[in-house]
Amino acid sequence: MQAAFFRATGGPEVIEHGLVPRPVPAPGSVLVRVAATAVNHVDTFVRSGKYATELAFPQAAGRDLVGVVEETDPAGDPGFARGDAVWSNSMGFGGRPGAAARFAAVPRDRLYRLPDGVDPVQAAAVLHAGATAYLALHVHGDVQGGDTVFVGGAAGGVGSALLVQAVRAGARVVVSARATDLEYCRSLGASAAIDYASPDFAARLRGAVADASGGRGLDIHIETSGRHQLELAVDLLALRGRIIALSGLAATNQVPLGRLYTRDGSIRGFAISNATVAELAAAAGAVNELLEDGSLRARDVTVLPLSAAASAHASLESGTARGKLVLVPQ
Ligand SMILES: NC(=O)c1ccc[n+]([C@@H]2O[C@H](COP(=O)([O-])OP(=O)(O)OC[C@H]3O[C@@H](n4cnc5c(N)ncnc54)[C@H](OP(=O)(O)O)[C@@H]3O)[C@@H](O)[C@H]2O)c1
Incomplete structure (x- = not known):
């Protein structure tokens, strides 16, 4: 599958764009087809090594994703069904694979429903800030x-x-x-x-x-x-x-x-x-309410292909990025 990943921490240039094996969800995880993934300051901290966390190289970049359930939990948990619109904001650190990929296997306790009618790109742009x-x-x-x-x-x-x-x-x-x-x-x-x-x-x-x-x-x-x-x-x-x-x-x-x-x-x-799963779930509930009533909105969103992940990190770090950067797999 397509991914923006890095094999070692370093500058934005360590991010490669190419093909990596599609993840197979472990029991307790759900395979999500990613529609949009945000570029946040924390993604540059993780990629550069300034924020120390467990990584599994080659590590897909990115923390937040919005997408659709592709494969349900192999353990049979009925919580999510194929086709459900979902989001997560805790990938890409703590040993979890990153969000900047066509697919991501997301632990089901870190996966939340996207309210009906909410645009995936708009949601990706505000999830991290909202939580x-x-x-x-x-x-x-x-x-x-x-x-x-x-x-x-x-x-x-x-x-x-x-x-x-x-x-x-x-x-x-x-x-x-x-x-x-x-x-x-x-x-x-x-x-x-x-x-x-x-x-x-x-x-x-x-x-x-x-x-x-x-x-x-x-x-x-x-x-x-x-x-x-x-x-x-x-x-x-x-x-x-x-x-x-x-x-x-x-x-x-x-x-x-x-x-x-x-x-x-x-x-x-x-x-x-450092937020607990319970704290993140409470934050997700609040974010979903704000998404539903339209009060949590990004003013200005720039949508880029996943292949632009390295340049997106560079422009965010240099302070030249205008608007919120969201990457979309092709
Ligand atoms: N601790 C956490 O869990 C956590 C989570 C998320 C984010 N963060 C951190 O929060 C910070 C903000 O993230 P963000 O995504 O909101 O970034 P952002 O969208 O770039 O917002 C930063 C804001 O600060 C303004 N600013 C610049 N200089 C200022 C000054 N002297 N006084 C007051 N405001 C000034 C900027 O305005 P102009 O554009 O007009 O200069 C901009 O609106 C980052 O450092 C990020 O790492 C921390």
Whole structure:
């Protein structure tokens, strides 16, 4: 079968496109015919070796896939039938084969139904961001109605998914974004949107957080750009506020620890790769609700053939990629 795979970790050029044996699903797995697979930052971390995980070379690249059941579980589990539209967001790490292939054998407890009528390419574009945002807010952030939440980089994939889900949870959401994206963020429900490049960014953020929270401060602070300003973040925290760290693989920020602990503040880091099967299933349920009602949508999707996997990784890493990149097997 056709696949985009690598034989060793390294730069984007280690990705080859060619034929590999079609997988045979083991008991407990389902063979999925892949319709679309996303290119996410984490795929470049796994391919480069920056995120250490068990790989089985030749390793197909990619984590998220949307497709159709081709062969059911050989153990006879009736959960999925041939032809069912499905998705997964936990392939390509932890010893599992990757998603960038014509077929993938997916453990059935990591496979979810795609709601009727949802376009596979559109779904592939938002699954990773949508599940990450759910985990950030509900598993690690403990978001509550009435909270005040800051989302940095809210026009991005994870940022926009955080904004939509925090608003849905009943929070007031203050965001940062590029000047030309502020209106988009307001259209998703941001109560205040601030240009991250404005010279008086810190003062404007302080004002917006004070207004949104009635002077209480932030219950949750999440920066998705990897450019952390922890001095400012800790200053903005409400009593028992949480900074959720999810971006900035190479970040080495200093923590203003005295100011953090004296307001019972905390910094909670997480990576979706460590999520349990139960946490991922809960996230999948939330993502499916948002897919069904159309509120989790990518603004701009670029569809490429699977043969473009190496160049897709290169453009995502160099920051030149425009829109969400989705690969489609031919
Ligand atoms: N921990 C986890 O489990 C997990 C899971 C998924 C993703 N992530 C991480 O989350 C991060 C975001 O991923 P993504 O897919 O959402 O990427 P993305 O779509 O590229 O979003 C990043 C956003 O940050 C904005 N930005 C750039 N500079 C900024 C600044 N100085 N201040 C505020 N925002 C700024 C960008 O805006 P412009 O385009 O206008 O510059 C863009 O909208 C990545 O680092 C990824 O590795 C972590």
